[in-house]
Amino acid sequence: MTAASLGDAARPFTAAALADLVPAGTRLLALGEPTHGAEEFLDLRNELFRHLVTAHGYRSIAVESDCLAARTVDAYLDGADGELDTVLREGFGHGFGAYAGNRELVRWAREFNASAGADERIRFYGADGPLEYTGAAAPGPALLRLHDFLTTRLPGQPLPAREELLYLHGPDDRWTEPAAALDPARSIGRTEDAVRLRLLADELNLLLAAHRPQFQHEQDALWQAELDARTATGLLRYHAATAGDGPDRLNSLMRQRGLMIADNVEAILHREARRGPTLLFAHNRHLQRTAARIPLGEQLLQWWSAGSLLESRLGDGYAFLATAFGHRAPDDHPAPDTLEGLLATLPFPRSVLDPRQLDAFIGESGGVKARVPADHTYFGLDPAELGRLDGVVFVREIARQQGLFGGGDA
Incomplete structure (x- = not known):
């Protein structure tokens, strides 16, 4: 496969280019991220959501965060008094309120709502249960x-x-x-x-x-x-x-979490049905249409992801856009024979790819492997799953994340 033929499947990222891949009739648009804590994916989420609100009638967003705490953010978007720093700290789970991209999302949505009618205001939801890493x-x-x-x-x-x-x-x-x-x-x-x-x-x-x-x-x-x-x-x-x-304990915990996410999101869709579709933002593993698998030592965790559960309930109303990255500072590079290594040859800092065209090109050339992560903080795209995606966004380079998701001694 040459870079030119690969380029036929790719366009430089714009929110409109990504939205063009979303099938008509989508009720829930799921946008995944390959790792938490990378501001690059929060930025592109924000760009996409602004476009969906202004051009496609979306009026709600759900994120991988505490469903109860999110009520604090939603009240703030609706005009409730409060300091933004406090709202971010108390309104997000997992410490996600510390990220600049989430601050910008909340700031922009509150500003939008200030001039919107009651039925047009943006609502903010947490899709996850009140679950933390401890x-x-x-x-x-x-x-x-x-x-x-x-x-x-x-x-x-x-x-x-x-x-x-x-x-x-x-x-x-x-x-x-x-x-x-x-x-x-x-x-x-x-x-x-x-x-x-x-x-x-x-x-x-x-x-x-x-x-x-x-x-x-x-x-x-x-x-x-x-x-x-x-x-x-x-x-x-x-x-x-x-x-x-028992030996199934960890799988059971993952199943319970997946069900909580799916049940919360289904309830959100019911509430938002007359106001328009909803954007859901979470890890790729939660949103994929197939069963999730995570190696943990010698054990392989397997469970039906929230995305697979939601697709089974929504059918064609569910769409999934996955994201991936190439180089992560300081020294995490994809091998050239992996999907991410191939996409890293594209000339754009951020690329939108039609997964069906990409799958066809890979099928002609062969030999493209799944990326083996450098550490536990992310999972690469599986080339075999491209046919189950509605779109792919590839970010050529991301900065090293801080804290829990940074790997090593970050």
Whole structure:
């Protein structure tokens, strides 16, 4: 394959060029990133989202971040008072509020909303559960809010006593013990109290679902109640999986997270249906249409990704744009015979590629391999999966990330 023939599949990146690859009828446009913490991918996400809002009627974005914390960001976009630094710190999970690209997204969306009508304002969502790298949040706050919502609206219904919920739950730190991430014996998730709490949470969920028509006139309060219901039950399932000690424990945790993301996003699409499509931004591994696989020591983690779950629910309404990079400072270079090594020969700093044309070119030449990552912080594009993509963005060079995603001693 020559650079010229490869060039037939590529264009320099513009948001419009990337949007041209999105199929008609897309309800959820998923944009992946190959690694967290690289500002280059946040920048191109912002460029794409601005174009989608101004040219294609998008009015919502969901990101790989805490679904409950994101309410703080959304309120700020709607004009709530607050310092931007505080909103970013409290409104993003995983420390993602520290990134300049996320600051710019929030700043621009608030500015857009200041002159937009009520039905035209941008909404911001977190797609992920309240999960951090050291473990999951306690389910109590969401469960108690759900209980309070139902208590004030269903006075004649025999609800579980709030005092019993408080007793069974106990202090939050029973649930957020960091050691439980690696030691299932330190998790509270399968104790008698947790099992009983999970049963009561199911009763509250049932009441909310059964009486939903009664609450239709108060859409914002209903949205919060259903978010709390999903989150509380999802966290109880996650903590139960954390307490498991079988060989499938880590796969189970990944499955639980994938389901929480898919359920949150499906609810977002239902809420946003009359306002337009939604942009979803997360790691490529979460959004891919195929099962996710991550090597961990001698074990291979495998689970159905949130993207595969969402495609199974949305069909042609789901579109996925993947991203990749070439050189990462200071010395991470793709081998020439890998897909990223091939794309690095393109003349553009950022390229938009039609994956079907790219797949056809690779099929003619052969010999293109998947990139072996230099460390644990990213995963390369698999040439065999190009047919399952709607578009590819290749960034020729990214700066070394800071902190957890920087690799080495960053």
